[in-house]
Amino acid sequence: MEHISFGTDGWRATLDTFTDDRVRIVGQAVANYLHAEGFTAPVVVGYDARETSEGFAESLAEVLAGNGFDVILPERDRPTPLVATAVVERELAGALMITASHNSAEYNGVKFIPSDGAPALPSVTDAVANRLTEPELAPVSEWGTVERVDLQTPHAEAAHSLVDTDLTGLTIVYDAMHGSGRGVTDALLREAGAEVHTVRVERDPTFGGSPPEPSGEHLEPLVDAVKEHNADIGIANDGDADRVGFVTPDRGHLDENLFYAALYEYLLKSESGPAVRTVSTTFLIDRIAEAHGQSVVETEVGFKWVANAMREHDALVGGEESGGFSIRGHVREKDGVLMGLLGAAVTAAEPIDDRVNRLLETHGDIVASKSSVDCPDSEKARVINNLKDDLPETIAGRDIADVVSLDGFKLLLDDGSWILVRPSGTEPKMRVYAESSSQEHVDTLLQAGRELVEPLI
Structure with a gap:
């Protein structure tokens, strides 16, 4: 148990440490926490595209069912934001997600998502960590059920209701980086009318030998594909598709700080409200906010702090320089699938290179x-x-x-x-x-x- 520790976003470790026995201990701790808090609703257990993830998810499902909870599993590996959306949409007790996000293939991880669908704050993760213990399962006759369900359709409906835009005429290249966004983000874009080309949309548990992180050094295939197809924008997700990266015709990889600036300005055309950013995220957000008579809330690094501040301040948008964003009206978990659709909408309204250039001319180079x-x-x-x-x-x-x-x-x-x-x-x-x-x-x-x-x- 001394090897299990919860960091910025759950527990991650290499597979020599991240073992099935320890995953089951986490499952028992979550079951004990939910019982202590009086939760009786079902729990969803999601997992990413790593080779070991589905097996770990099934182990968690067994432990939770053995503690009397009905358990929902997706029909295949699915993005973290789909799991978080299911928690809220189905009024569940919470979720466990097996993922190491953007870490390389030798890692895996697990995180607990509470009943509000937002990342767990330390008070919750500490309460879970304090209950780490070997699993104790009830007689099989007292177990809950385990059911496979569709998580994609409800999330897609929520995304289209938030971003009701016609992308007809827009050419997009989507890069799943061999992760769980494949067949999800690209489907969402096609449903909105875009012409979508794809790269790295085959499931590969090794992620092609490099970390599934949508940063500049890992997006060369997307940069090349945007040029090849003369696309308006390229969109990439990390391994569990809670983060997003963009490639533009002129800039290549678009710094996530600059995307955040473009996103916030776009949203301010029709709505108002503060922006939340982490301490590591650009002051350009502050300049845009000031120009529109809005404010900015600065938080510690970690989307749990962004999500909490979004709730406290009724923020229009929250984000971090590492590519995690959410908006008012959506689940307060970073959502790279929704942001792919929203980034396309920003581009459809004005070519994104033109928008970024105009913002930098107005507010100063960053x-x-x-x-x-x-x-x-x-x-x-x-x-x-x-x-x-x-x-x-x-x-x-x-x-x-x-x-x-x-x-x-x-x-x-x-x-x-x-x-x-x-x-x-x-x-x-x-x-x-x-x-x-x-x-x-x-x-x-x-x-x-x-x-x-x-x-x-």
Whole structure:
């Protein structure tokens, strides 16, 4: 049990640690938690396209059924947002999702989604973690049922009701990165009228040998396909399709910060409301909000904090620079399937390169990037504590105007640029983020950030 720990988004580990016995222990802990909280409704158990995921999901279903809960399984691997939507749409007690999201194939993971469909806050994950114990199943005669159901149709109906747009005339390339978005996001786009070409839509539990992460270094096939088909936009999902990435004709991979800016401005044409962003996400959102008389709420990294702030502030949109977004009126879980449809709608209203260029001309150039430094999980707290006592007065030749300690340390520089150092919640790494007006300055800031962290590890 000491090997089971819940980070930013559940428990993830390599398969030498992430074993069936330990997954069953998590299932029993969730069953005990739900019993303690008085839940009796069914539980949905979803899973991604990894080779081991369906088997782990069936083990969870057995443990939950053996504790008296009726269990719903999808008919095949499905995206996390479809599972979260099912929780709300069916008024379920909650969900368990077997996925390691964008991590490479040697990982797997599990996360608990509470009855509101939003990511579990620490008060919930702590309550689950405190109940970790070996499974205790009732006599078979007292078990709940296990049923396979369609999760795709209800989610598609919800998505089309939120984004009621005609994509006729739009040419899109969709890249599933061999993950669970295949046959889901591309189907949604076709239903809206788009001409959709596809790459990497075959299930491959190895994800083609690279992590199913829709970042620039992994989207070369999509960039090539957008050029080949003269497409208006390329859309990619990560392994469990809760995140989204975009490729445009002019820019290639579109920085997720810039997509967020384009998305927020598009939504503000017809609605109003604050935006929620993580501490690692661009200040361009703040500039757009100010220009429209709106506000911005800054949170720690992790969509659970974004989702919570969306509820507290009735936000129009919430997002993070890693490609996770949701909007008002939808389940408060990041949804790369819905965002694929919404990104297409943004593009149909105005070519997305034109929109981004106009935003940068209006609000100033923004370049953002990030880097990582290896750091054992056991050392992260010590590194952050030592950094607190060793913060410089200047970095990369600029004075530090302010320090935000919401999540790690964000150093706001006197020229409007910033650098953030924080521990990763999903990998044994320290993250370094930077934003400025030029790539050269961002590269300088990232190097300065690494030099700040490395001696402390």
